[in-house]
Amino acid sequence: MTVAWILRRARRQSVSQRRALWAAAGSFLVLGLVSGATVLGLRATRGWMSTVGQTVHVIAFLRDEMEPDQIAQLADLLRRRPGVARVRLVEPAEALVRLRDAARPSSATDSWLNDLEPGYLPRSIEVALAASVDLPQRAAELSRRLRGLAGVAEVDAMTDGVARLGAWVRFGQRLGWAVVLAAGIAALSFLVSTVLRGREARRRQAQVLVILGETAGSIRLPANIALATAGLMGALAALVVLRLAWPALLTAVESALGVASMPAGFSLGVWESSVGLLAAPVLGWVLGYISTPVPGWVDA
Amino acid sequence: MIWLEGVSYLRAGSPALQDVTLGVSFGELVVVEGLTGSGKSSLLAVAAGARSPDSGAVWIAEHNIVGLQASSLPYVRRNVGYLPPDPLLISDETVLENIMLALAVRGEPIDSAEADARETLAMVADSAWEDRLARSLSTGQQRLVALARALVGPPPLVVVDEPAAGMGGDDREGIVSALVWARERGCAVLCATCDPGFSQMLVDAGGRRVHLEGGRIAGAPAIGLVPTPVGFAGESEPKNAESSQAIHSSARRSSGEESS
Numbered sequence: 001m002t003v004a005w006i007l008r009r010a011r012r013q014s015v016s017q018r019r020a021l022w023a024a025a026g027s028f029l030v031l032g033l034v035s036g037a038t039v040l041g042l043r044a045t046r047g048w049m050s051t052v053g054q055t056v057h058v059i060a061f062l063r064d065e066m067e068p069d070q071i072a073q074l075a076d077l078l079r080r081r082p083g084v085a086r087v088r089l090v091e092p093a094e095a096l097v098r099l100r101d102a103a104r105p106s107s108a109t110d111s112w113l114n115d116l117e118p119g120y121l122p123r124s125i126e127v128a129l130a131a132s133v134d135l136p137q138r139a140a141e142l143s144r145r146l147r148g149l150a151g152v153a154e155v156d157a158m159t160d161g162v163a164r165l166g167a168w169v170r171f172g173q174r175l176g177w178a179v180v181l182a183a184g185i186a187a188l189s190f191l192v193s194t195v196l197r198g199r200e201a202r203r204r205q206a207q208v209l210v211i212l213g214e215t216a217g218s219i220r221l222p223a224n225i226a227l228a229t230a231g232l233m234g235a236l237a238a239l240v241v242l243r244l245a246w247p248a249l250l251t252a253v254e255s256a257l258g259v260a261s262m263p264a265g266f267s268l269g270v271w272e273s274s275v276g277l278l279a280a281p282v283l284g285w286v287l288g289y290i291s292t293p294v295p296g297w298v299d300a
Numbered sequence: 301m302i303w304l305e306g307v308s309y310l311r312a313g314s315p316a317l318q319d320v321t322l323g324v325s326f327g328e329l330v331v332v333e334g335l336t337g338s339g340k341s342s343l344l345a346v347a348a349g350a351r352s353p354d355s356g357a358v359w360i361a362e363h364n365i366v367g368l369q370a371s372s373l374p375y376v377r378r379n380v381g382y383l384p385p386d387p388l389l390i391s392d393e394t395v396l397e398n399i400m401l402a403l404a405v406r407g408e409p410i411d412s413a414e415a416d417a418r419e420t421l422a423m424v425a426d427s428a429w430e431d432r433l434a435r436s437l438s439t440g441q442q443r444l445v446a447l448a449r450a451l452v453g454p455p456p457l458v459v460v461d462e463p464a465a466g467m468g469g470d471d472r473e474g475i476v477s478a479l480v481w482a483r484e485r486g487c488a489v490l491c492a493t494c495d496p497g498f499s500q501m502l503v504d505a506g507g508r509r510v511h512l513e514g515g516r517i518a519g520a521p522a523i524g525l526v527p528t529p530v531g532f533a534g535e536s537e538p539k540n541a542e543s544s545q546a547i548h549s550s551a552r553r554s555s556g557e558e559s560s
Contacts, residue, residue: 212378213406216371
């Protein structure tokens with residue numbers, strides 16, 4: 001069969017089996033949405049954890065009797081500790097400036113803040129930890145160790161907010177994976193059952209073509225082409241939907257969590273989109289292959 | 301040509317064909333007659349390359365299809381116009397498209413395939429059916445369409461099983477004319493029927509009668525001509541001299557594709 005004939009057969013099959021093909025394209029759309037949302041969701045949660053990691057520190061308030069070289073040694077030890085991203089010594093003057101910046105301007109606080117002198121505030125060491133899902137545990141562990149040091153007066157692990165956000169993110173991830181898995185299995189099952197439902201009709205068509213002397217490859221080609229096209233259409237539609245709907249969804253979630261918005265997480269990259277646009281037609285092609293049984297000999 | 305040599309075939313464990321030897325030359329019409337269950341359909345399915353015999357050889361032109369790889373069979377089959385007992389049409393396709401499929405497989409351009417299919421449909425049945433879906437036809441009408449599909453081209457070899465089953469007088473005459481038309485174009489035509497009247501009509505039109513009984517050829521000799529490697533001599537030389545060549549080139553193409 002020539003290319004023109006194969007395309008004609010594919011077009012005619014697409015018309016006669018348009019419901020099944022639309023259903024297949026819809027399944028590919030759902031699969032694409034699930035896959036794309038998974039990638040984007042993982043990227044967003046990684047971003048959130050990174051944001052949290054950058055803003056949350058373990059603060060060790062130092063005793064006045066600690067010598068500068070002891071403080072430098074402590075800072076150096078902390079820098080070498082795995083999972084520590086940044087260590088910074090905060091002098092009392094800087095601490096006072098921060099305190100004034102952070103305090104809400106009000107008549108009640110203005111008076112005593114203005115009277116406050118740097119000498120009232122202790123030196124401190126701020127420790128920023130590398131972002132990860134077990135950040136609260138690591139922060140708590142570091143705090144425990146710092147509290148055991150002689151020169152450390154107090155430690156603020158700042159773990160409450162982190163723990164809360166971390167717990168929500170972990171819960172969201174678990175829930176997300178469950179939803180992704182369920183939706184993926186449902187979409188794939190629907191796709192496979194839709195394709196296999198027409199198997200008997202295609203077996204009969206294949207039998208006719210075998211009698212006429214068509215090769216197995218050419219018999220399967222129209223179904224391969226039709227389902228690969230359905231896959232491509234579904235993947236394209238999923239990309240468009242994700243492009244249009246994901247930013248609004250992400251912004252809403254970020255707003256609810258109170259984390260900063262990340263423009264980089266708004267859309268799939270070129271490589272990710274290309275993989276999706278390639279994988280869906282390939283899956284369609286494979287389904288087209290298994291949906292058309294071709295007998296070697298004819299049972300007529 | 302079609303040449304079956306010592307062919308035996310088991311159907312569900314019972315012998316349907318036993319040591320059958322039969323030849324049909326280009327430009328020859330052979331009528332296989334016999335009672336129901338005598339092995340006619342098995343014989344024709346084997347002769348058309350649709351089924352593999354359990355023993356013996358089935359030569360289509362120079363190729364013993366029993367020895368061919370499965371991937372090479374289609375290239376031989378596309379030179380055989382086969383009407384099986386079940387018409388086997390694609391039910392959600394139009395009549396014209398069903399007939400055109402035979403030419404599509406042979407790689408004929410779409411436009412000329414459409415013209416040829418129309419012409420053959422008009423000869424065998426009714427050209428008004430061309431846009432009807434195959435599933436909307438009666439069983440008899442489907443047989444006529446399947447016959448048109450077997451004859452369109454025409455292919456070098458035509459193998460038709462009970463083409464006139466359930467047909468009335470005019471249809472039977474039309475079928476005989478169509479088979480004679482194919483024979484006159486150099487085709488080797490093998491037709492099976494259990495209808496003595498239809499068999500006689502074909503014999504009267506120049507056909508050679510072969511009687512099948514219990515899976516064996518009975519009565520008159522079944523061998524029309526001793527096969528020669530290429531072409532034929534005397535009266536049976538194909539009028540369509542391209543018939544044999546078409547099969548050879550198909551098989552060569554097949555071999556070439558396999559080796560590549």
